[in-house]
Amino acid sequence: xAIINPSSNYGTVxxxxxxxxxxxxxxxxxxxxxxxQVLGVGRSAPNLDQALKMxxxxxxVDLAEAAxxxxxxVLCVPVAQMRAAFETIEPxxxxxxxxxxxxxxxxxxxxxxxxxLGKKACQFVPAHPIAGxxxxxxxxAKADLFEGKQTILCPLxxxxxxxxDLIEGFWQSVGSVVKxxxxxxxxxxxxxxxxxxxxxxxxxxxxxxxSEDADQKxxxxxxxxxxxxxxxxxxxxxxxxxxLGNRTAVLKELDQYLLIVTHMRKLIADNDGAGLEKLxxxxxxxxxxxxxx
Numbered sequence: 001x002a003i004i005n006p007s008s009n010y011g012t013v014x015x016x017x018x019x020x021x022x023x024x025x026x027x028x029x030x031x032x033x034x035x036x037q038v039l040g041v042g043r044s045a046p047n048l049d050q051a052l053k054m055x056x057x058x059x060x061v062d063l064a065e066a067a068x069x070x071x072x073x074v075l076c077v078p079v080a081q082m083r084a085a086f087e088t089i090e091p092x093x094x095x096x097x098x099x100x101x102x103x104x105x106x107x108x109x110x111x112x113x114x115x116x117l118g119k120k121a122c123q124f125v126p127a128h129p130i131a132g133x134x135x136x137x138x139x140x141a142k143a144d145l146f147e148g149k150q151t152i153l154c155p156l157x158x159x160x161x162x163x164x165d166l167i168e169g170f171w172q173s174v175g176s177v178v179k180x181x182x183x184x185x186x187x188x189x190x191x192x193x194x195x196x197x198x199x200x201x202x203x204x205x206x207x208x209x210x211s212e213d214a215d216q217k218x219x220x221x222x223x224x225x226x227x228x229x230x231x232x233x234x235x236x237x238x239x240x241x242x243x244l245g246n247r248t249a250v251l252k253e254l255d256q257y258l259l260i261v262t263h264m265r266k267l268i269a270d271n272d273g274a275g276l277e278k279l280x281x282x283x284x285x286x287x288x289x290x291x292x293x
Contacts, residue, residue, distance in 0.1 A: 009033065009034045009035050009036060010029070010034055010035050010071060010072050010170055010173075011035070011036050011070075011071030011072070012035070012036055012037050012038075012039065012069050012070050012071050012072075013026075013029060013035050013037075013038050013039070013070060013071065013072045013073075013074065014038075014039040014040075014041060014061075014066035014067070014069065014070035014072070014073045014074070015038060015039070015040055015041065015056075015057065015074050015076060016041040016042070016063060016066065016073065016074065016075050016076060016077055016085055017041070017042055017075065017076035017077040017078075017081075018040045018041075018042050018047060018048060018051040018056060018057060018076070018138050019047065019076065019136050019137050019138060019140075019235070020132055020135060020136045020137060020138075020140045020141055020145075021076045021102045021129065021131070021132060021145075022040075022042075022051075022056075022074070022076035022102070022138075023050075023051045023054070023056040023057070023137075023138035023141035024056075024131070024141040024142050024143065024145035024146065025074060025076070025102075025145075025146070025174060026038040026040070026051065026055075026056035026057050026141075027054070027055065027056045027141055027142070027143035028143050028144070028145065028146055028147075028174035028175065029173070029174060030055065030056075030143075031143045032173050032174060032175075034170075034173045034174075037058045037059070038056065038057045038058050039057065039058065039059055039060075039061050039065075039066045039069060039070060040052070040056070040057030040058075040059070040060050040061070041060070041061060041062065041063050041066050042060075047137055047138050048060045048138075050137070050138040050139050051138040051141075054138065054139075054141065056138060056141055063085060063088045063089065064088055064089075064091075064092055067088070067089040067092035067093055067097070068092045068094075070097055071096065071097060071098070072097070072098050072099075072100065072170060073089065073097060073098070073099045073100075074099075074100055074101065074102065075099065075100070075101040075102065075103070076101070076102045078235075078237055078238045078240075078241040078242075079103045079104065079105050079108060079109055079238075079241045079242060079245045080240075080241035080244070080245065081241075082101065082103060082108075082109045082112050082113070083112035083115075083116060086112055086113055086116035086117055087116050089117075090116055090117055090118075090120065093117070093120050093123065095123075097123060098123055098124075098125065098163060098166060098167060099113075099123055099124040099125070100124070100125050100126070100127045100167050100170065100171075101124075101126055101127055101128075102127065102128065102129050103126070103128060104128060104190065104194065104195070104238075104242045104246075105187055105190075105242055105245040105246040106126050106128065106154045106183035106186045106187055107183050107184065107187050107245075107246070108245040108246070109126060109245075110126055110154070110156065110183050113126075114156075121156060121158055122156065122158035122159055122160065122163070123163070124156065124159075125153060125155055125156070125159055125163060125164055125166075125167035126153070126154045126155070126156070126183065127151055127152065127153050127154070127167065127171060128151065128152045128154075128186065128190070129146055129149065129150075129151040129152075129171065129176060130149055130150040130151065130152065130194075131145045131146050131149040131151075131176075132145075132234075135233070136234065136235045136238070144175065146171070146174045146175045146176045147174075147175030147176075148175060148177065149175070149176055149177065150176065150177050150178075150179055151171040151176035151177070151178050151179075152178075152179055152180075152181060152186055153167065153168060153171070153178055153179070153180045153181075154180070154181060154182060154183040154186050155180060168180075187246050187249045188249050190246075191246055191249035191250045191252065191253045192253045195239075195242055195243060195246060195249075195250050195253070196250065196253045196254060196257060197231065198231050198232075198234060198239050198242075199239075199243065199250070199254065200257070201228060201229050201230070201231045201232040202232045202239070204225075204228060204229055204232070205229050205232040263279075264276070264279065267279070
């Protein structure tokens with residue numbers, strides 16, 4: 001069980017992966033005065049240097065050393081790299097040390113944690129901050145990235161209430177609004193409202209870029225196209241891993257979307273204006289209602 005006193009701070013925090021989320025977390029923790037030091041772990045020397053220069057981290061260490069020193073370890077790496085991170089951490093994981101993450105999928109990450117950490121999996125409280133943007137890397141980091149944004153916790157049965165509360169407070173300290181749901185609920189929900197939109201954005205960009213008159217089309221794009229495809233500028237590595245890590249739920253949502261698109265195609269082919277307008281009205285009303293939430 002962790003012995004951190006959150007009324008003081010979270011001690012030494014190790015951030016594994018100091019891209020947009022990781023570097024923003026370092027900046028936010030320091031701004032809140034909730035940390036003694038922030039250790040950075042990563043693969044890219046230029047990115048780590050940038051994180052150091054901007055004050056997001058205080059020192060660069062390897063993952064094994066970070067695991068030895070940290071009171072809290074935050075995994076901000078692509079989800080396919082989580083298992084390898086757990087494998088490096090496990091031999092050095094002290095009973096006082098807590099682990100959380102920022103992965104966009106939870107079922108695969110939790111499975112990896114349980115298989116690798118064994119009884120120590122009780123020290124891992126899975127999380128997913130719903131924050132970010134199309135840009136990636138430490139240079140895009142912002143201290144206020146998490147303020148007012150949701151962070152989803154998917155606690156394990158093995159987590160003690162005290163440790164779950166500690167990690168809830170950790171994310172709240174950087175401005176997050178924390179909600180708790182099961183990992184199954186999480187992966188089903190975010191396949192629909194996050195993973196599928198990214199797929200569609202990538203698909204539209206690929207469709208236009210692969211067309212014979214791509215240059216002509218791209219030279220005439222307007223705000224609507226740019227808005228829709230903004231998230232296609234996100235990290236390809238990260239979204240590759242998310243799609244594969246949550247593939248069952250993603251395929252279900254993609255199949256449902258294809259049914260809608262097929263129906264829309266038929267309405268257009270049949271010159272069914274009334275049918276199209278009915279579908280558009282339903283979608284438009286639902287989108288307008290979102291702005292009132």
